[in-house]
Amino acid sequence: MSLHTLSVAELAAGLRSKQFSATELARHFIARSEAHNGLLNGYITLTPERALADAAAADARLASGQAGPLTGIPLAQKDIFCTDGIRTTCGSRMLKNFVSPYDATVVERLVAAGTVLLGKTNMDEFAMGSSNETSHFGLVRNPWDTDRVPGGSSGGSAAVVSARLAPVATGTDTGGSIRQPAALTGISGIKPTYGRVSRYGMIAFASSLDQAGIMAPSAEDCALFLEAIAGFDPRDSTSVDVPVPAYSAELGQSVKGLRIGVVREFMEGGLDPANAALIRAALQVYADQGAEIVEVSCPNMGMSVPTYYVVAPAECSSNLSRFDGVRFGHRCENPKDLMDLYKRSRGEGFGAEVKRRIMTGAYVLSAGYYDAYYLKAQQVRQLISREFAAAFTQADVLVGPTSPTPAFKIGDKVDDPITMYLNDIYTIGANLAGLPAMSIPCGLLDGLPLGLQLIGPHFAESRLLSTAHAYQQATDWHRRLPAAYA
Amino acid sequence: MSLSRRDVEHIAHLARLSLGEDEISAATGSLSRILAFVDQLNAVDATGIAPMAHPLADQAQRLRPDVVTETDQHTRYQANATKVEAGLYLVPKVIE
Numbered sequence: 001m002s003l004h005t006l007s008v009a010e011l012a013a014g015l016r017s018k019q020f021s022a023t024e025l026a027r028h029f030i031a032r033s034e035a036h037n038g039l040l041n042g043y044i045t046l047t048p049e050r051a052l053a054d055a056a057a058a059d060a061r062l063a064s065g066q067a068g069p070l071t072g073i074p075l076a077q078k079d080i081f082c083t084d085g086i087r088t089t090c091g092s093r094m095l096k097n098f099v100s101p102y103d104a105t106v107v108e109r110l111v112a113a114g115t116v117l118l119g120k121t122n123m124d125e126f127a128m129g130s131s132n133e134t135s136h137f138g139l140v141r142n143p144w145d146t147d148r149v150p151g152g153s154s155g156g157s158a159a160v161v162s163a164r165l166a167p168v169a170t171g172t173d174t175g176g177s178i179r180q181p182a183a184l185t186g187i188s189g190i191k192p193t194y195g196r197v198s199r200y201g202m203i204a205f206a207s208s209l210d211q212a213g214i215m216a217p218s219a220e221d222c223a224l225f226l227e228a229i230a231g232f233d234p235r236d237s238t239s240v241d242v243p244v245p246a247y248s249a250e251l252g253q254s255v256k257g258l259r260i261g262v263v264r265e266f267m268e269g270g271l272d273p274a275n276a277a278l279i280r281a282a283l284q285v286y287a288d289q290g291a292e293i294v295e296v297s298c299p300n301m302g303m304s305v306p307t308y309y310v311v312a313p314a315e316c317s318s319n320l321s322r323f324d325g326v327r328f329g330h331r332c333e334n335p336k337d338l339m340d341l342y343k344r345s346r347g348e349g350f351g352a353e354v355k356r357r358i359m360t361g362a363y364v365l366s367a368g369y370y371d372a373y374y375l376k377a378q379q380v381r382q383l384i385s386r387e388f389a390a391a392f393t394q395a396d397v398l399v400g401p402t403s404p405t406p407a408f409k410i411g412d413k414v415d416d417p418i419t420m421y422l423n424d425i426y427t428i429g430a431n432l433a434g435l436p437a438m439s440i441p442c443g444l445l446d447g448l449p450l451g452l453q454l455i456g457p458h459f460a461e462s463r464l465l466s467t468a469h470a471y472q473q474a475t476d477w478h479r480r481l482p483a484a485y486a
Numbered sequence: 487m488s489l490s491r492r493d494v495e496h497i498a499h500l501a502r503l504s505l506g507e508d509e510i511s512a513a514t515g516s517l518s519r520i521l522a523f524v525d526q527l528n529a530v531d532a533t534g535i536a537p538m539a540h541p542l543a544d545q546a547q548r549l550r551p552d553v554v555t556e557t558d559q560h561t562r563y564q565a566n567a568t569k570v571e572a573g574l575y576l577v578p579k580v581i582e
Contacts, residue, residue, distance in 0.1 A: 378537030434541020
């Protein structure tokens with residue numbers, strides 16, 4: 001049996017009916033991960049001993065009838081989530097030797113659910129990047145074509161799920177970091193509503209935008225894991241106290257009569273006709289199921305990238321000020337005074353893109369420029385958010401592409417930050433407005449996967465997941481594996 | 487918006503970053519390009535629009551009861567610091 005091609009629900013059923021044990025399952029994924037990580041580099045840290053200990057505990061729970069729906073399911077954690085006793089690097093030299101003294105809430109909940117930790121996945125440094133080329137621990141390769149990037153910043157999570165080195169992985173999304181890599185590696189990924197999942201123990205990049213989510217082959221897999229990590233957490237002051245629906249139980253909702261809004265600004269203005277054709281084909285699948293396709297307009301959508309590149313760097317410059325070389329993180333040798341300690345520890349510990357964002361943020365927040373940049377960006381953010389709200393009076397779900405192109409070649413965009421930033425042109429809007437959004441595979445272009453993006457109103461995760469599930473009941477793009485990893 | 491070398495050195499100082507010679511010249515170019523890119527925002531008329539600091543408009547900052555919830559774990563936390571002595575973080579001399 002090919003354990004790595006089974007869905008989370010099938011794995012759970014197999015564990016309960018004793019077709020295989022959690023230990024056998026863990027061994028299968030440990031072996032795959034160890035065999036393929038040398039080339040793909042999707043993991044920064046593999047934790048096989050931890051995985052086997054988790055699996056033994058899961059087998060005991062299964063035997064005693066105490067198992068939950070995720071008990072014994074292996075998973076990979078993005079290395080942005082603090083894991084008690086395990087190195088947590090955030091892809092940075094700054095945290096190369098940081099061993100977290102506690103678990104992030106997301107980690108704690110998945111431990112409580114009885115999941116099995118395979119390792120910590122590679123990522124762009126401090127989640128700043130769209131290609132996973134800024135990691136201190138080396139670039140990640142796309143399993144569909146190893147000369148290409150997997151997207152970013154959750155590029156390691158995307159690569160290990162795409163190659164089925166893990167059945168599921170966590171990700172975080174500040175401007176598209178779950179959805180864009182999911183699209184580029186042919187998997188599904190959901191970024192929930194801002195505040196839906198606790199950010200406690202998730203290393204901060206831009207606190208008004210950051211949100212944790214799930215990356216897995218299908219919407220059903222995402223639903224099963226999202227319901228385990230979502231929910232109120234008093235330790236995150238922006239966590240929202242709204243009940244969590246049973247997403248997996250609500251997957252069967254029909255799309256008949258659902259108003260699907262095509263965002264005109266997504267489909268015009270330079271979208272590759274071949275990419276647009278895949279989106280239109282997906283809309284046809286929905287129309288065939290009885291959904292109503294409408295067109296909506298968000299005129300300021302084009303301003304989302306410049307808005308983001310003021311707001312996100314500003315918040316990043318504040319958040320990353322905690323890395324001072326004193327309490328944790330990299331510390332320079334022989335500082336001559338305190339200022340030298342700060343400057344050299346940070347100068348040595350951070351990579352080029354992180355420094356670029358910190359400086360952009362410091363500039364837009366500095367005296368004399370705050371109003372022109374930061375305040376203006378927050379106003380445009382309000383406009384974009386209102387346009388989304390207006391669109392949701394005409395449509396229940398908005399759709400468009402996830403990324404402008406399939407995975408690009410390694411090295412193609414590293415020299416020009418603006419070109420790299422424009423990768424997230426379709427994903428950033430949802431972060432600015434705090435909306436839940438997901439990407440699901442919707443076809444191949446020259447043998448490379450592309451994603452369909454679904455965006456919903458606040459707390460409409462259930463609707464997004466069931467809409468995605470309806471598409472996946474009618475298509476099999478989410479079951480396609482890169483040939484080398486089948 | 488075009489930044490000078492002096493501007494970049496000033497920003498780097500504000501951000502407490504030491505930069506090498508090559509990093510300063512690279513940052514002068516790339517930060518200028520990023521600022522020129524975000525200058526597109528000037529084209530948007532946002533007169534009278536309230537700045538949006540939080541994506542969920544109706545959320546208020548919560549308060550918690552003023553009770554002790556954390557226990558003393560300084561030994562564990564300080565295990566991640568490079569220089570610690572007698573439970574204190576060591577830094578270069580600040581007061582002469």
